[in-house]
Amino acid sequence: MDDFVEDGREALDTALLSALAEDLDDGYAGFVRAHEIAVYSAALRMTRSPPEAEDLSAETFLRAYRALRGYGRDRVLALRPRSWLLAIMLNLWRNSLRDASRRPQTIPVADVPDRQAVGIDVEQTVEDAETARELSRLLAELPATQRAAVTLRHVVGLPIAEVATVLGCPEGTAKSHVSRGLRQLRKLRSPDLATVHLSALMAQKVDGGES
Amino acid sequence: VTRSNGRDPLLHGLATLTTQPPRELADLVYANWLSVPSPAGQLRVAFTSLGISYVRLEGNMSAFQRDYGDRFQRPLRPSTGRPPAGLLPTLRGRPVKSLQLDLRELTPFEVSVLQVVRRIPRRQVRPLRWVIGELRANGEASDSTDDTAVLEVLAENPFPLIVPCHRVITSQEPLGDYVLGPGLKERLLRAEDVNLDEIRALAANNVFFLGSNTTHIVCLPSCAHARQITRPHRRHFSSIREAEEAGYRGCRHCRPTMVESA
Numbered sequence: 001m002d003d004f005v006e007d008g009r010e011a012l013d014t015a016l017l018s019a020l021a022e023d024l025d026d027g028y029a030g031f032v033r034a035h036e037i038a039v040y041s042a043a044l045r046m047t048r049s050p051p052e053a054e055d056l057s058a059e060t061f062l063r064a065y066r067a068l069r070g071y072g073r074d075r076v077l078a079l080r081p082r083s084w085l086l087a088i089m090l091n092l093w094r095n096s097l098r099d100a101s102r103r104p105q106t107i108p109v110a111d112v113p114d115r116q117a118v119g120i121d122v123e124q125t126v127e128d129a130e131t132a133r134e135l136s137r138l139l140a141e142l143p144a145t146q147r148a149a150v151t152l153r154h155v156v157g158l159p160i161a162e163v164a165t166v167l168g169c170p171e172g173t174a175k176s177h178v179s180r181g182l183r184q185l186r187k188l189r190s191p192d193l194a195t196v197h198l199s200a201l202m203a204q205k206v207d208g209g210e211s
Numbered sequence: 212v213t214r215s216n217g218r219d220p221l222l223h224g225l226a227t228l229t230t231q232p233p234r235e236l237a238d239l240v241y242a243n244w245l246s247v248p249s250p251a252g253q254l255r256v257a258f259t260s261l262g263i264s265y266v267r268l269e270g271n272m273s274a275f276q277r278d279y280g281d282r283f284q285r286p287l288r289p290s291t292g293r294p295p296a297g298l299l300p301t302l303r304g305r306p307v308k309s310l311q312l313d314l315r316e317l318t319p320f321e322v323s324v325l326q327v328v329r330r331i332p333r334r335q336v337r338p339l340r341w342v343i344g345e346l347r348a349n350g351e352a353s354d355s356t357d358d359t360a361v362l363e364v365l366a367e368n369p370f371p372l373i374v375p376c377h378r379v380i381t382s383q384e385p386l387g388d389y390v391l392g393p394g395l396k397e398r399l400l401r402a403e404d405v406n407l408d409e410i411r412a413l414a415a416n417n418v419f420f421l422g423s424n425t426t427h428i429v430c431l432p433s434c435a436h437a438r439q440i441t442r443p444h445r446r447h448f449s450s451i452r453e454a455e456e457a458g459y460r461g462c463r464h465c466r467p468t469m470v471e472s473a
């Protein structure tokens with residue numbers, strides 16, 4: 001399944017990169033559309049704020065465009081666009097953290113329900129939505145590197161080799177960031193979900209009793 | 212455990228966290244261009260999600276694209292929608308204040324100059340030294356700010372007609388350079404019915420300010436109020452200091468006291 005998805009993606013990337021090499025301004029819209037969900041999803045996990053994630057993603061695509069203006073055809077065709085874009089995004093995000101360290105922190109809005117991407121079953125059960133909200137909140141509690149690693153591997157779905165490239169570390173290190181992040185999530189998750197389910201159950205009972 | 216293994220609820224949950232951006236990101240990254248009519252001729256106008264970013268006479272498209280690319284480093288595409296709200300009336304000479312400009316790629320000094328010039332009303336002109344005086348009054352010019360610094364900004368004005376730099380005149384004849392071409396400047400001012408001939412005749416006699424001896428208010432010669440002073444009541448001044456010494460105060464509309472003595 002993964003290989004099949006990856007093959008399809010590579011064919012698409014090749015087509016999009018050829019379009020960029022042909023006419024940058026003309027091809028760039030398709031390139032943005034193909035990668036905006038990955039970039040925005042990861043930006044949202046890192047910034048924890050939809051408006052900031054939008055700014056960060058737009059800035060990422062602008063920086064990428066500016067870099068592409070200086071690239072020759074061969075260099076464009078050799079790009080691995082997803083990991084390249086995500087590396088730009090993470091770099092911009094780290095720089096913005098450094099710049100913002102003296103400014104007041106923004107309030108995380110991890111509890112705001114996210115608009116789900118196209119292609120995912122819109123008729124999710126209430127339970128799924130709850131899980132997503134809960135995970136979104138828990139993910140936000142992870143240390144930055146683990147959060148980035150888990151997001152790249154399991155939200156965006158990058159192969160572990162590309163996660164390592166984006167994080168700029170060896171593959172083994174990337175793997176351990178991911179697994180430590182997942183372990184932490186499992187630990188944080190179980191008691192919280194139990195509480196959610198219990199309170200949902202109680203609310204149902206109260207409703208039932210009154211009607 | 213592989214990623215596609217839906218049986219691990221945690222991995223399944225994480226995979227559902229992919230999120231569509233609220234707006235198409237391409238709309239935030241691209242600038243759009245369209246062609247619109249103006250008194251200066253057909254214009255090509257580029258605009259981003261923040262507002263108008265570049266205006267030039269319609270000429271060679273690839274030259275426009277190259278200039279835009281070099282200056283703004285942003286992808287450009289033909290607009291498929293309507294012109295930004297307020298653009299057409301502004302170009303027809305009825306400026307719409309809410310017309311947004313994208314000022315991101317400009318320096319703070321450039322923004323200050325353009326904001327001062329944007330307020331010069333139709334049918335009027337301002338001397339270059341008035342622009343510098345306004346900047347200094349706003350604390351946006353240093354002691355070293357000179358004619359050249361302001362002229363350089365105007366020569367590269369990204370928003371001609373919207374920021375009416377053709378209404379800034381220098382002491383040189385004919386009228387100083389203009390970003391869309393020198394001959395065009397005089398044509399635009401005449402089309403707006405600026406009293407150019409009168410201003411020139413007065414300047415030839417070293418007169419740069421007009422006062423009314425009934426109101427004791429002094430104006431720049433193109434000010435709507437100055438043009439209402441009847442001949443018998445009109446007083447001529449060569450400097451604002453001369454007018455003030457005669458007991459005149461500056462008009463609050465054209466602000467002649469902003470003109471710096473060179």
